[in-house]
Amino acid sequence: MIVLLLGLVGCKSNSNSKDNGKLKVVATTSIITDLLHQIGGDAIEIQGLMGSGVDPHLYKASEGDVNKLFNADVVFYSGLHLEGKLVDIFERMEKQHKNTVAITDVLDRKELLASEQFGSNYDPHIWFNVGFWKQITQYVTDKLKERDPENAELFAENSKQYLKELDALEVEIKAVIETLPKEKRIVVTAHDAFNYFGTAYGFQVLGLQGISTATEAGVQDVQQLSQFIIDNKVKSIFIETSVPRRNIEALQAAVTSKGHNVSIGGDLYSDALGTNGTVEGTYIGMFKYNVNTIVNALK
Numbered sequence: 001m002i003v004l005l006l007g008l009v010g011c012k013s014n015s016n017s018k019d020n021g022k023l024k025v026v027a028t029t030s031i032i033t034d035l036l037h038q039i040g041g042d043a044i045e046i047q048g049l050m051g052s053g054v055d056p057h058l059y060k061a062s063e064g065d066v067n068k069l070f071n072a073d074v075v076f077y078s079g080l081h082l083e084g085k086l087v088d089i090f091e092r093m094e095k096q097h098k099n100t101v102a103i104t105d106v107l108d109r110k111e112l113l114a115s116e117q118f119g120s121n122y123d124p125h126i127w128f129n130v131g132f133w134k135q136i137t138q139y140v141t142d143k144l145k146e147r148d149p150e151n152a153e154l155f156a157e158n159s160k161q162y163l164k165e166l167d168a169l170e171v172e173i174k175a176v177i178e179t180l181p182k183e184k185r186i187v188v189t190a191h192d193a194f195n196y197f198g199t200a201y202g203f204q205v206l207g208l209q210g211i212s213t214a215t216e217a218g219v220q221d222v223q224q225l226s227q228f229i230i231d232n233k234v235k236s237i238f239i240e241t242s243v244p245r246r247n248i249e250a251l252q253a254a255v256t257s258k259g260h261n262v263s264i265g266g267d268l269y270s271d272a273l274g275t276n277g278t279v280e281g282t283y284i285g286m287f288k289y290n291v292n293t294i295v296n297a298l299k
């Protein structure tokens, strides 16, 4: 009987071993999915819910997603109400003692930007500060080690390597930004995803839609922002890949109607990465692409 019980307990603690023995991990956004690939590599089984170009503020879970979430060994999500329509599901999962990790839990709330537009009262777009992303890398590594101690060494090694790459990323983007005169460091985009970027790297940032895409931009917002663009001689404004382009085109039209010109400086990746398998399909590639696009368009 004891042997039997032990056997059962053994089975239970290895419930993830049902198919291939790998820890089954589910992530919400493509940005978190990339981080899990960097740290977990092939040692874990990773499923990302949101692909390239998907807006996390508006994303609703399908029945298939709910199954994936409840069957995972551990679920990583951003938190701070970034995934606004999934909050209820995560609360339900926590009540059932499912393993969920809000990656932003590790960040000191005093360092976050306040925002009344989110239930969390904070701006959730924290990944645009590389320093925060390093803290999160460490946190996610620790969580994976807890869940899958057999691979702890591998996770630690991958994490160490990745943190070095993030250090190099910071050095590189700061050097690129240095080439842009200070008075030209103004980023106007579709929605307010770049406030942490602005604070960390010295840009003034204005989003046409508030901080979440769940609130529509009004005519007044377009008028005010177009006047700001003219007053500050802003050369280019930016589309975001996860937000419809029509809003930024309306803003451009408003500037034109006042007898001025502003170009569309390119598409930035804000809340979602580029296509899988491309350079912009990784956090580091996305970050470099954004900075190069911004700096080249504003010069």
Ligand SMILES: [Zn+2]
Residues within 6 Å of the ligand: 057, 125, 191, 192, 193, 211, 212, 213, 270, 271
């Ligand atoms: Zn956003």
